[in-house]
Amino acid sequence: MKIVLATFGSRGDVQPILALSLALRSAGHDVLLAAPPEKAEWAEQLGCPFHPLGGDVTAFIDGMRDAHSLCSALRFISYVRKEMISQFDIFPKIIAGADLVVGSSLVFALSTVAEFMGIEYRYIAFTPQLLPSGGHPFLACKHHGLPKWYNRMTWRAAKMFDRFNLTWLINKKRKQLGLKPVQNAWLHILGQHVIVASDKVIAKVPQDVEPAFTQTGYMHLDQPDRHLPELEAFLSAGPPPVYAGFGSMPKQDQASNVPMIIHAVRSVGKRVVIAKFWDEPSEFSNSDDIFFIKGYPHLRLFPHMAAVIHHGGAGTTASSAISGVPQIIVPHILDQYYWGHQVYQSHLGPKPIWRSRLTSQKLASAIQECLLNDLIRQKAKAASEMINRQDSFEMTVHELSKDLN
Numbered sequence: 001m002k003i004v005l006a007t008f009g010s011r012g013d014v015q016p017i018l019a020l021s022l023a024l025r026s027a028g029h030d031v032l033l034a035a036p037p038e039k040a041e042w043a044e045q046l047g048c049p050f051h052p053l054g055g056d057v058t059a060f061i062d063g064m065r066d067a068h069s070l071c072s073a074l075r076f077i078s079y080v081r082k083e084m085i086s087q088f089d090i091f092p093k094i095i096a097g098a099d100l101v102v103g104s105s106l107v108f109a110l111s112t113v114a115e116f117m118g119i120e121y122r123y124i125a126f127t128p129q130l131l132p133s134g135g136h137p138f139l140a141c142k143h144h145g146l147p148k149w150y151n152r153m154t155w156r157a158a159k160m161f162d163r164f165n166l167t168w169l170i171n172k173k174r175k176q177l178g179l180k181p182v183q184n185a186w187l188h189i190l191g192q193h194v195i196v197a198s199d200k201v202i203a204k205v206p207q208d209v210e211p212a213f214t215q216t217g218y219m220h221l222d223q224p225d226r227h228l229p230e231l232e233a234f235l236s237a238g239p240p241p242v243y244a245g246f247g248s249m250p251k252q253d254q255a256s257n258v259p260m261i262i263h264a265v266r267s268v269g270k271r272v273v274i275a276k277f278w279d280e281p282s283e284f285s286n287s288d289d290i291f292f293i294k295g296y297p298h299l300r301l302f303p304h305m306a307a308v309i310h311h312g313g314a315g316t317t318a319s320s321a322i323s324g325v326p327q328i329i330v331p332h333i334l335d336q337y338y339w340g341h342q343v344y345q346s347h348l349g350p351k352p353i354w355r356s357r358l359t360s361q362k363l364a365s366a367i368q369e370c371l372l373n374d375l376i377r378q379k380a381k382a383a384s385e386m387i388n389r390q391d392s393f394e395m396t397v398h399e400l401s402k403d404l405n
Contacts, residue, residue, distance in 0.1 A: 001404045004098045006034040006091070006107045008054055008083065010061060010248030012313040013105035014039050016126060016197060019221035020102075021048045023393045024400070034094050051094050053107075054083045064250040067332040068355045076333075081169065084108045088173050095119060100403050103189070111189050112170055116177045120403045123191045124396075126314040127198055128205040129338040131190065131213060135206030139334050142354065144341035159184060187211060195399055198314060201386045202321055203342040214399050217392030218318035223297040231273075234291045238271055240306040241291070242367060245275025247313050249332050257358075258284060261309070264363035265289075268371070270306065299323065307370035309363070312336030312343075312352065321348060324384030326370035326377060328363070330355050347379040 003024055007017040014035045021033045025048070033043055037052035038059070044050055060079055064072050087109035095101045095110075095117065103110040104124040114121035129136050134148035138158040167185035174181055182188040187210060196205050196215040205215050235241070244261045246254050258274060262284060265272040271289040275296075284290055293301070298316065302308055302323035310316040312329040317339045320327040327349040329340035340352025350369040353362050370376055 001099045002030040002032070002097060003100045003102065003400070003404075004032045004034060004095045005102045005104075006053060006094070006110055007104045008036060008057065008087075008107050009105040010057055011039075012248055012315045013126075014042075015221050015315055016219040017102075017104055017124070018043055018046065018048060019219045020124075020393070020396060022046060022221075023219070023397055027397055027401075029404075032094070032098075053090060053094070054086060058248075061248060062251050064252075066253045066355075067249050073333070080106055080108075081165075084166075084169065088113060092117065100400065102400065108166065108170070108185075108189055109173070111191060112174055112177070112179065116179060121191055122193070122195060122400060122403060123189060124195045124197050125190070126218070127335040127338060128196055128203050128209075128215075129335045131194065131196070131205065131209035131211060132186070133206040133209045135208065136338060139338075142331075142337045144337060145345075159186070162186065195396060197392070197396065199318055199321060199387050199392075201383045202317065202346055202348065203339070214395070216395040216399065217387065217389075218314065218322075219392050219396060220299060220319065220322065220389050223299075225300060226296055228293075228296070231291065231293065231296070234271075234273075235304050237288070240304055241271035241273050241289075242307050242309065243273045243275070243302065243305040244309040245316075246311040246330065246332070247275075247316055249311050253355075260358070260360045261363065262290060264360045264367060267360070267364045268367050270367065270371075273301070273305070307349075307367060309367075311355075312339040314339065317343065321380070321383050322387045322389065324381045326373075326380045328353070328366045328370060330358055330363075346383070347375050348383060349376060349380075 005017050005021050007013050021031045025031045032049050032051055034051045034053040036054060036057045038056050040050050066072055091110055091113040098119055100120045101114045102122050111121055129139055132155045134152045137151045138154040141154050170185045171181040190211050193212045196213050197219055199217050205213055242265050273291045273293055276292045276294045298319040302320055302325050305325050307326045308320045309328045312331040327343055329343055329352040331337040331340045331352055332355045343349045344351050350366045
């Protein structure tokens with residue numbers, strides 16, 4: 001059976017879908033992955049057939065100064081609208097002849113195109129927050145832990161305003177295709193039965209969500225091991241260090257955070273491994289207590305850390321949890337605030353620090369809490385023992401196989 005998997009976004013949006021593509025190929029399916037063009041070499045190195053989709057997302061993100069300002073949010077919305085419009089023209093060629101199409105992240109045109117072409121469609125969500133519920137607010141809301149009436153109100157408000165944005169754009173194209181309009185574009189994108197690829201130990205889907213769902217667990221990608229003698233020497237030279245890295249956030253902002261991170265870590269007497277996502281040299285260099293690293297697999301690195309500081313992406317949150325290490329989340333945008341709240345509620349880390357409010361002192365206090373709070377360390381270890389990577393893949397492959405029978 002031919003399956004096309006499509007995703008659009010940063011590395012965190014592509015990596016789990018690439019992992020699923022490889023799992024489906026191992027199960028004997030004819031698989032094609034459609035994703036941003038800059039991911040082609042990565043997919044091909046792992047033996048996954050690939051088709052470019054849309055523009056270079058990494059270049060767009062790297063061109064931003066930060067991700068958490070209003071100006072950046074407006075730029076992002078404009079960018080997504082433009083890409084969605086182009087997807088209506090691109091997808092018919094990509095999914096032609098498919099028995100099943102699977103969408104995720106920002107592929108907002110795929111559900112309509114699949115319906116028009118009579119192809120079975122499923123959507124994979126990496127966070128329960130994509131599903132409307134009284135258990136959490138709409139994706140753009142930063143505040144969590146508020147009453148259910150507030151959360152429901154945010155979803156109603158989002159639906160009302162969306163009539164003039166996503167729903168309007170989709171219905172305009174549906175009219176051209178001779179399809180009936182949809183009342184709620186977001187539920188149309190999620191489909192009739194959404195797969196939620198996140199771990200229940202961190203965030204269980206509330207039972208009052210609107211679409212039917214199956215929660216399978218996060219899908220981790222096995223990546224080739226990298227032998228770094230310098231890293232091994234650094235790790236063995238002292239107690240476990242702290243990791244700090246903000247993943248797919250703008251490079252300029254990440255580089256500017258380095259002095260703050262180093263000051264915070266040194267103030268509590270710890271060493272640090274810093275993920276370097278930018279090319280320019282830093283005023284700091286590798287030393288007895290600082291190690292810069294680039295492109296190293298999280299699942300091989302995190303188990304050696306005393307704590308992990310990150311932006312709160314679904315993948316980094318899942319990797320920290322399965323590694324059994326406390327995590328400090330510094331959310332910048334969207335569901336990162338949700339993951340920060342869930343980690344805090346699950347006692348897997350301290351209260352999240354919003355990027356707009358991040359200071360060296362706050363970060364140092366959070367590191368201290370990870371190091372000294374026995375409950376956090378115990379909960380982190382227990383969570384790792386409750387997550388089974390193989391089960392996540394088997395459940396997802398089984399769920400998709402239902403649509404092929």
